[in-house]
Amino acid sequence: MRIVGLTGGIACGKSAVSTAAASWGLRVIDMDEIARRVVCPGLPAYTDIVAAFGDGALLPSGELNRTEVGRIAFSDREKRRALNAATHRPMLMQLLAELAAALFGGEAAVLIDAPLLFETSLHWLCCTTLVVAATQLERLRARDGFSAEEAEKRIAAQMPLAEKCARADAVIDNEGTRDELAARAATILDAAGAIAGQTP
Numbered sequence: 001m002r003i004v005g006l007t008g009g010i011a012c013g014k015s016a017v018s019t020a021a022a023s024w025g026l027r028v029i030d031m032d033e034i035a036r037r038v039v040c041p042g043l044p045a046y047t048d049i050v051a052a053f054g055d056g057a058l059l060p061s062g063e064l065n066r067t068e069v070g071r072i073a074f075s076d077r078e079k080r081r082a083l084n085a086a087t088h089r090p091m092l093m094q095l096l097a098e099l100a101a102a103l104f105g106g107e108a109a110v111l112i113d114a115p116l117l118f119e120t121s122l123h124w125l126c127c128t129t130l131v132v133a134a135t136q137l138e139r140l141r142a143r144d145g146f147s148a149e150e151a152e153k154r155i156a157a158q159m160p161l162a163e164k165c166a167r168a169d170a171v172i173d174n175e176g177t178r179d180e181l182a183a184r185a186a187t188i189l190d191a192a193g194a195i196a197g198q199t200p
């Protein structure tokens with residue numbers, strides 16, 4: 001089974017690529033979605049986050065207040081370390097379970113959409129690594145309504161985009177339109193042996 005790792009800076013367009021790839025029949029494992037699942041109330045990561053962030057990081061329902069956890073974690077390196085320590089191991093376990101299910105289900109290829117692919121060494125699992133690159137700041141601010149300062153903190157919390165591009169096997173440029181992005185992604189995923197003959 002070919003495992004393709006997709007990363008990029010925050011708001012560079014990973015979701016846009018993985019949504020297109022899923023529409024071409026490629027199995028996508030979304031690490032942001034896994035991160036949401038491992039913090040359900042009662043799970044170990046939830047308990048660890050509440051211990052580190054306090055009850056102020058909870059909604060009245062008892063679920064994590066993701067906006068508040070993000071606000072704190074991206075302003076305080078130690079809190080971010082605590083969040084990563086709580087979540088990354090259970091996320092890896094879930095990823096391995098999903099890879100095993102794909103393998104035994106006969107999938108020829110899977111795409112792992114992982115913002116922290118290199119930071120958390122998930123690239124070791126991958127046959128090919130791809131980075132989506134774009135000028136992030138304005139897209140991030142427009143999507144999430146962050147101030148310039150908030151957006152810059154989030155960008156600074158990740159490996160610099162230039163370093164990700166240097167480490168990847170291929171870079172998918174996303175400075176153009178969404179259609180151009182889809183066309184570039186199709187060419188690169190095809191070359192990586194992930195979507196042979198399945199694009200429109």
Ligand SMILES: CC(C)(COP(=O)(O)OP(=O)(O)OC[C@H]1O[C@@H](n2cnc3c(N)ncnc32)[C@H](O)[C@@H]1O)[C@@H](O)C(=O)NCCC(=O)NCCS
Nearest residue numbers: 010031032035066067069070073084087114115116157158
């Ligand atoms: C901080 C949290 C609560 C914010 O949740 P929210 O729903 O607002 O955002 P979402 O999860 O969709 O993340 C948005 C983007 O933020 C960036 N990001 C998220 N966590 C981190 C992190 N620990 N370090 C650097 N960037 C991160 C990624 O680019 C991600 O795509 C959440 O991202 C989280 O629990 N993060 C820790 C788990 C993790 O490392 N996730 C990244 C997947 S590899």
Ligand SMILES: Nc1ncnc2c1ncn2[C@@H]1O[C@H](COP(=O)(O)OP(=O)(O)OP(=O)(O)O)[C@@H](O)[C@H]1O
Nearest residue numbers: 009010011012013014015016115139143176177178
């Ligand atoms: N080519 C494009 N032109 C204009 N806007 C775009 C383009 N590609 C993506 N966007 C927009 O930029 C924002 C970020 O894209 P997307 O959510 O796919 O990024 P991401 O890398 O998945 O982000 P995250 O790291 O937060 O998961 C979204 O609002 C998306 O609609």
